Amino acid sequence: MSLLSIENLSLSIHGTNILRDVSLRIEPGEIHAVTGESGSGKSMTAFTVMQLLPNGAKASGRVMLGGDDVLQADEARMCSLRGARVGMVFQEPMTALNPVKTIGDQVAETILIHGAMPRDAAYARAREVLQRVGLPEDRFPLSRYPHELSGGQRQRVVIAIAIALQPDLLIADEPTTALDVTTQAQILDLLKRLVSEDDMGMLMITHDLAVVADMAHRITVMRHGEVVETGPTAELLRNRRHPYTRMLFEASTHQVNLPPLPPPAPLLEARDVRRSYRLPRTRLLEAPGEFEAVRGVSFTLNAGERLGLVGESGCGKSTLTRAILGLEPLQGGEILLNGAPIRAQGREADAIRRSMQVVFQDPFGSFNPRHRVNRLITEPFHLLPDPPRGAAREAAISEALHAVGLSPDDARKYIHEFSGGQRQRIAIARALIIKPDLILFDEAVSALDVSVRAQILDLLADLCAQYGLAYLFISHDLSVVRSVTDRVMVMQAGEIVEEGITEEVFSNPQHPYTRALIAAAPVLDLEGAA
Amino acid sequence: MLRYALKRLLSLVISLAVASVVIFMVIEVAPGDPAQFMLGLNAQPDTVAALRAELGLDLPKWQRYLSWAGGMMTGDFGMSYTYRTPVSQMIADRMWVSLPLALYALTLSTLIAFPAGIFAAAHRGGPGDVAVMGATQLGVAIPNFWFAMMLVLVFAINLRWFSAGGFPGWDGGVWAGLKALTLPAIAQALPQAAILARVMRSALLDVLGEDFIRTARAKGLSRRQALWRHGVRNALIPVLTIIGLQFAFLLAGAIIIEQVFYLPGLGRLIFQAISSRDLIVVESVVMLLVFAVIVVNFTVDLAYAAVDPRLRNRT
Numbered sequence: 001m002s003l004l005s006i007e008n009l010s011l012s013i014h015g016t017n018i019l020r021d022v023s024l025r026i027e028p029g030e031i032h033a034v035t036g037e038s039g040s041g042k043s044m045t046a047f048t049v050m051q052l053l054p055n056g057a058k059a060s061g062r063v064m065l066g067g068d069d070v071l072q073a074d075e076a077r078m079c080s081l082r083g084a085r086v087g088m089v090f091q092e093p094m095t096a097l098n099p100v101k102t103i104g105d106q107v108a109e110t111i112l113i114h115g116a117m118p119r120d121a122a123y124a125r126a127r128e129v130l131q132r133v134g135l136p137e138d139r140f141p142l143s144r145y146p147h148e149l150s151g152g153q154r155q156r157v158v159i160a161i162a163i164a165l166q167p168d169l170l171i172a173d174e175p176t177t178a179l180d181v182t183t184q185a186q187i188l189d190l191l192k193r194l195v196s197e198d199d200m201g202m203l204m205i206t207h208d209l210a211v212v213a214d215m216a217h218r219i220t221v222m223r224h225g226e227v228v229e230t231g232p233t234a235e236l237l238r239n240r241r242h243p244y245t246r247m248l249f250e251a252s253t254h255q256v257n258l259p260p261l262p263p264p265a266p267l268l269e270a271r272d273v274r275r276s277y278r279l280p281r282t283r284l285l286e287a288p289g290e291f292e293a294v295r296g297v298s299f300t301l302n303a304g305e306r307l308g309l310v311g312e313s314g315c316g317k318s319t320l321t322r323a324i325l326g327l328e329p330l331q332g333g334e335i336l337l338n339g340a341p342i343r344a345q346g347r348e349a350d351a352i353r354r355s356m357q358v359v360f361q362d363p364f365g366s367f368n369p370r371h372r373v374n375r376l377i378t379e380p381f382h383l384l385p386d387p388p389r390g391a392a393r394e395a396a397i398s399e400a401l402h403a404v405g406l407s408p409d410d411a412r413k414y415i416h417e418f419s420g421g422q423r424q425r426i427a428i429a430r431a432l433i434i435k436p437d438l439i440l441f442d443e444a445v446s447a448l449d450v451s452v453r454a455q456i457l458d459l460l461a462d463l464c465a466q467y468g469l470a471y472l473f474i475s476h477d478l479s480v481v482r483s484v485t486d487r488v489m490v491m492q493a494g495e496i497v498e499e500g501i502t503e504e505v506f507s508n509p510q511h512p513y514t515r516a517l518i519a520a521a522p523v524l525d526l527e528g529a530a
Numbered sequence: 531m532l533r534y535a536l537k538r539l540l541s542l543v544i545s546l547a548v549a550s551v552v553i554f555m556v557i558e559v560a561p562g563d564p565a566q567f568m569l570g571l572n573a574q575p576d577t578v579a580a581l582r583a584e585l586g587l588d589l590p591k592w593q594r595y596l597s598w599a600g601g602m603m604t605g606d607f608g609m610s611y612t613y614r615t616p617v618s619q620m621i622a623d624r625m626w627v628s629l630p631l632a633l634y635a636l637t638l639s640t641l642i643a644f645p646a647g648i649f650a651a652a653h654r655g656g657p658g659d660v661a662v663m664g665a666t667q668l669g670v671a672i673p674n675f676w677f678a679m680m681l682v683l684v685f686a687i688n689l690r691w692f693s694a695g696g697f698p699g700w701d702g703g704v705w706a707g708l709k710a711l712t713l714p715a716i717a718q719a720l721p722q723a724a725i726l727a728r729v730m731r732s733a734l735l736d737v738l739g740e741d742f743i744r745t746a747r748a749k750g751l752s753r754r755q756a757l758w759r760h761g762v763r764n765a766l767i768p769v770l771t772i773i774g775l776q777f778a779f780l781l782a783g784a785i786i787i788e789q790v791f792y793l794p795g796l797g798r799l800i801f802q803a804i805s806s807r808d809l810i811v812v813e814s815v816v817m818l819l820v821f822a823v824i825v826v827n828f829t830v831d832l833a834y835a836a837v838d839p840r841l842r843n844r845t
Contacts, residue, residue: 052747075752083750090748095741098760100838109759110749145839161749 001066003028003168003201004049009061011041011048011225018044019225021061026169026201031192033204033216033233037248037449038420041225042205046171049203050088051078066168084114087162089191091174093155097146103130103157104142110164129160133190151313152183159190166198173205180312180476185520188215207449209252210479210522213237221245247451253524254454255483256461261305267338267437267470268301268324268356274332275319293319295494296333301472303437306464308485308502309474310517316494317474321442324472325358338437354383357431361443363423367415374411377401377430384434400429403466404459421452425459432463439471445480457484478521482506490514531835531842538831542824549820550602554595557813563587564611567807585611598813607814612806617814620799625818627697628788628795631711631718632780638719639726639776646723647730647769652757654735662727669724678717678790685713695792714791718784722776729772733765740764766837774830778823 002025011019019041026032034042047053049063051070063070065086070078082088087110090096097106107126111117117125127137133156146154155175162170172191176184192215195202206212212219213233220230221244229242240246274296279289293316301307311317322328324335326342326349335342342352357380360366367376374397381387388396398408404425415423424444431439441460445453457480463469475481481488481502488505490498490513498511509515565581566573582588586597601608607617650662686694692713700707737743738761746756785797796815803811835841 050748052744079750079752081750082748088745088748090741090745092741096745098742098746098764099840100763101760109746109751113750113755147840158745161745 002026002064003030003066004203005062005064006045006049007062007064009045009048009059009063011044011053011057011059013054013058014056017225018057019048019059022222022225022227024220024227024230026203028168028201029196029199030218031195031202031204031216032218032220033206033212034220034222035206035209035212035248036222036228037207037451039224040222042207042222043173044225045222046088046173046203046205049169049171050082050086051075052082080114083110083162083167084116084165085167086169086171087165087167089155089158089162089170089172089175092178093151093158094178096158097154099146101145102142103135103140103144103146103149103160107142107157107160107164110161114165116165125164126160129164130157132194133157133160133163134186135160150183152179152187155179155183155187156190159187159194163194163198163200166200168201170195170200170202171205172202174207175204176211177206177208181478181517182312182520184211185522188522191215208522209249209450210524213524214522221248249524251450251454253479254450254457256457258306258461258484258486259465261486262303262468264302264305266300267303267305268472269336270297270299270320270324270333271336272333273297273320273323273330273335275316275323275328276331292494294323297491297494297496298333299489299496299499301438301470304464304468304470305487306470306485307472308481308488309472309491310476310478310481310488311491312476312517315491317491318442320491321358321440321472321474324440325356326353350383350385354380354434355437356440357434357436357438358440358442359424359427359431359444361446363420363427363447366427367423369415371415372411373401373413373415373426376415377411377426377433379430380434396433400433401426403432403463404429405455419452421448421456424448424452424456428456428459428463432467435467437470439469441471441473441475443475444473446475446477453480460484478506478518479523490517534835534842535832538828542828545824546821549824550599550817551595553813553816553820554598557809557816558591564807564809568611585609598810602814602817608810610803610808610811612803612808612811617811620811621796621814621818624794624796624799626700627711627793628781628784628797630707631714631784631793631795632777634708634711634715635718635722635780636773636777638715639723640773642719642723643726643730646727648734648757648762650727650731651734651738651761652754659731662731666724666727669720670728672721674717674721675786675790677720678714678787681713681717682790695790697793711793714784714787714793717790718780718787722780726769726772726776730765730769733768734761737761737764763837767834770830770833770837774826777826778819781822782819 004026006022006024009019009022010017022041022045024032024034034045036042048059049065049070051073059071061071065081068077068081070081073081097103104123104126107129108122111122111125112119116122123142126142130140130142131137135153135156140153146157149157175191176187179187188211191202194200204216216233218231219233219236221228221242223244229236229245236245240249273294274292275294276290276292279291297320309317309320319328323330324342337352337356340348340352377397377400378393397411401408401410406422406425406429415426418426445456448456461484473481473485485502487500488502489496490505490511492513498505498509498514505514506518509518565578565585565587569578569581586594598608605618607621609615610617610620613620646662646666650659653659682694685691692709697710698706738757743756743760746760747753751759783797784795785801788795788797796819800812800815803815
């Protein structure tokens with residue numbers, strides 16, 4: 001008998017169909033990855049197994065967890081299954097733990113709530129489990145609170161909670177999506193080890209095909225709530241029978257064709273840029289300490305050049321980005337755009353700002369929902385001494401929307417009428433409308449599905465060819481940076497540790513940190529699988 | 531934690547010093563000479579001057595501030611200009627009414643608000659939630675003096691369970707005192723309870739939407755267990771803030787209710803003192819209320835740290 005067998009599962013929430021005829025099985029010791037783009041229903045499949053669905057959910061079919069059909073089980077039965085027979089790991093480790101309870105209490109609670117053992121034994125087990133997930137007691141005592149741990153360490157605690165009672169099945173919903181690549185590699189190794197040691201089955205939900213290819217024994221590809229294709233990993237990677245699977249894999253290894261570089265002429269210059277923050281005073285009369293987020297960064301971005309900036313969270317890349325935008329005061333050095341320092345106030349600041357625009361990560365949070373698209377994308381016009389009016393303004397709006405592949409009719413719509421990818425196009429249109437020399441892309445494609453991401457990257461390449469656009473592309477995603485930049489800088493602890501032609505840096509990294517980053521990043525190697 | 535407490539204590543002392551200077555200065559610039567006021571408009575100038583000297587009003591301002599502030603630290607608040615009795619005695623008598631009333635009202639308000647708020651959050655969108663929310667809407671909307679009058683009408687005049695007003699003092703026993711304060715406490719507590727219940731509900735609903743509640747459910751906790759073990763404590767921070775603000779209000783802002791129930795409390799004292807230009811009494815009562823508010827805030831700060839470990843290492 002399979003550990004988990006889902007047969008013809010259909011699910012609707014308040015009458016909207018979410019899943020249709022989903023079937024899959026997991027055997028002990030098997031890692032089964034469910035992948036697909038957002039809205040494919042992969043997470044809902046996991047939550048159906050846990051019966052942690054939102055209100056108004058109606059499921060039909062059979063979901064057999066060992067001998068129990070969870071669709072028929074009452075709430076009391078489900079409470080006894082959750083945590084004991086099936087454990088779950090979530091995407092966001094920063095918020096998955098209760099901030100006011102110690103990690104020891106939170107791990108032991110899984111054991112105590114099921115009455116599995118007396119209090120002392122439960123805490124002894126908690127200690128053991130934390131040790132197993134790589135948090136030994138001498139360095140991470142049970143009395144630690146979540147805020148005293150890093151993201152990766154917190155994810156280890158979440159895993160400890162999930163495996164404390166050695167469940168048969170572990171469900172991991174995007175367990176490494178919120179983590180840095182080096183941390184991701186460690187957590188994936190840990191999960192693999194736990195699965196093989198305990199002979200658990202694992203249902204792994206992820207959108208990242210490179211992770212899937214590395215981890216899973218079997219893959220199920222989903223789209224719009226239906227299973228598109230399923231099979232053993234090697235076979236599925238080799239054959240990719242279904243056109244959607246093929247599209248998905250091609251999109252995630254998508255390469256764009258950047259136009260050739262114009263002759264070098266400096267556009268943006270950073271010279272020994274320093275930015276430090278005052279730390280809170282620890283003693284009354286002593287000077288407060290300082291944290292140097294950016295320590296003496298220098299680089300030049302030439303006109304028409306596509307420059308990448310990579311690094312893990314906390315390396316200072318966001319601070320540097322904000323400094324370039326003139327949003328952070330500098331403690332040393334200077335940043336010049338077209339030869340003029342960008343920290344200037346007043347009219348000169350406007351002149352500088354209009355030659356530089358930015359596109360942010362979150363396509364949902366970076367627009368005022370009460371304004372129409374025409375007002376949103378003309379926002380940069382306030383930087384112009386004489387903004388276009390009337391017909392000229394309409395023409396500019398149409399041109400910008402057209403340039404990003406949208407229709408001029410979209411100008412009258414509100415932002416909620418668009419998908420994530422379309423919103424990111426609108427963000428690019430907003431940046432383009434005053435014809436800047438430079439655009440900063442701050443994790444601009446990180447929140448997008450692979451197929452949408454591929455389209456946006458193509459759009460960038462087109463815009464480069466059309467407008468001679470230069471950009472600084474800031475991202476944690478190495479494969480994307482590799483494909484859309486000419487030159488790349490690697491940042492660690494506030495410093496640029498390596499810089500060079502993108503292809504050379506990736507194929508022959510010099511700095512140990514760059515090597516570690518590239519080694520940790522999972523790679524989808526379709527040629528190797530074929 | 532100790533470090534945090536000491537820091538809060540230091541800020542308490544500084545706040546008090548600043549507040550005392552501000553209060554002294556504000557009262558000094560207010561028009562009207564107390565000596566003139568006490569003797570009436572027809573008094574001889576030399577009589578007024580003599581009284582000013584007797585009251586110490588002719589001394590330089592900084593000297594008067596120091597003697598006032600220094601006296602207060604030793605419990606000597608000076609003499610009332612109008613009643614010619616020690617201010618400390620007058621305040622102490624009133625304090626024994628106002629402080630118990632405020633504590634009584636706050637206890638009632640918390641006892642009503644916590645269960646109501648938690649119940650409403652646990653049954654979000656259900657008939658129970660709608661009923662609680664409707665009741666709190668009403669509680670916020672009804673003015674407390676009107677509600678106080680209704681209480682008197684029903685429980686004092688018709689049912690004769692309580693007296694309609696006045697305070698017998700604590701000499702007649704704790705029960706007699708508490709009984710006299712019951713209707714005023716209810717009248718004070720209900721609007722506060724309505725606000726507090728709403729804050730509790732919305733804070734708890736925010737917490738129940740958090741990821742760690744889902745983690746708790748995935749461990750095998752029922753909805754109810756997750757709410758009690760992981761929800762309530764996390765929802766306490768905004769609730770504590772409101773409780774602190776409410777206590778200060780209940781202590782200082784009871785004047786209307788004191789008037790309705792003929793209670794000899796601080797609110798009426800300050801009102802009388804202001805109308806008779808009894809500056810020393812006004813200064814002292816205001817200073818005392820400021821002291822109470824600052825102490826309450828200090829307590830709330832300590833309570834925050836007890837609830838949330840993340841605040842303990844903050845500076």
